[in-house]
Amino acid sequence: xxxxxxxxxxxxxxxxxxxxxxxxxxxxxxxxxxxxxxxxxxxxxxxxxxxxxxxxxxxxxxxxxxxxxxxxxxxxxxxxxxxxxxxxxxxxxxxxxxxxxxxxxxxxxxxxxxxxxxxxxxxxxxxxxxxxxxxxxxxxxxxxxxxxxxxxxxxxxxxxxxxxxxxxxxxxxxxxxxx
Amino acid sequence: xxxxxxxxxxxxxxxxxxxxxxxxxxxxxxxxxxxxxxxxxxxxxxxxxxxxxxxxxxxxxxxxxxxxxxxxxxxxxxxxxxxxxxxxxxxxxxxxxxxxxxxxxxxxxxx
Numbered sequence: 001x002x003x004x005x006x007x008x009x010x011x012x013x014x015x016x017x018x019x020x021x022x023x024x025x026x027x028x029x030x031x032x033x034x035x036x037x038x039x040x041x042x043x044x045x046x047x048x049x050x051x052x053x054x055x056x057x058x059x060x061x062x063x064x065x066x067x068x069x070x071x072x073x074x075x076x077x078x079x080x081x082x083x084x085x086x087x088x089x090x091x092x093x094x095x096x097x098x099x100x101x102x103x104x105x106x107x108x109x110x111x112x113x114x115x116x117x118x119x120x121x122x123x124x125x126x127x128x129x130x131x132x133x134x135x136x137x138x139x140x141x142x143x144x145x146x147x148x149x150x151x152x153x154x155x156x157x158x159x160x161x162x163x164x165x166x167x168x169x170x171x172x173x174x175x176x177x178x179x
Numbered sequence: 180x181x182x183x184x185x186x187x188x189x190x191x192x193x194x195x196x197x198x199x200x201x202x203x204x205x206x207x208x209x210x211x212x213x214x215x216x217x218x219x220x221x222x223x224x225x226x227x228x229x230x231x232x233x234x235x236x237x238x239x240x241x242x243x244x245x246x247x248x249x250x251x252x253x254x255x256x257x258x259x260x261x262x263x264x265x266x267x268x269x270x271x272x273x274x275x276x277x278x279x280x281x282x283x284x285x286x287x288x289x290x
Contacts, residue, residue: 021266029254039252
């Protein structure tokens, strides 16, 4: 039988689509068959783990919603995800590299502050044991802090009316009432 | 008067039309046979399978199956679960590639 070109084309595309559907169906059956096998033989270990995890996460959520207050008051004995408890202050003891004393880890930072120079006492410690250059620096600093104090108050005074250029000279002379 | 009862055991005589069809295979059938004989069907199936794995279609279908649960599932159940979504979610480029291959095969073995 003779088909026109158009008929041929549409017949072809029909056949092609049909064939494609056929292939797809057989692949679908393959996938279904494999999943069936896995399900029946219990080979999918992940499946049970997933179920377990879902259950645990639901439990955890319930616990959080339920007793969130308790968690805060019990912070001393907080349990992390590995089941370990941590004391609030770290226990380990080691030597401070600056002064050589044995310090508890949890108190190390405050110790270092005092030991290395954040506070006033620490700075005095430094000047006593320092070189000449360092001494000059530290002697300068109380002075500079004093003059900066006068500067600031002077600025306040000046803003009332005088020009800042003139005032600058008067600064260095130190001829200010504040002094 | 009792009409003659046709035997209930005897299979119906095939129609004349059906008889003719039996002698003249459809285009579909011809193509199918040619595809199988030349090994092209197998190649195309492997190609399609590979493409579907690459694009994650297979994993989607497997997760659908898993959702169905593990108790007393039959292959039929799973096929029914997967088929509608499976047919609809084949990515267009994959489908186009396969159709292209099929059509060129048809053209090369044009009847």
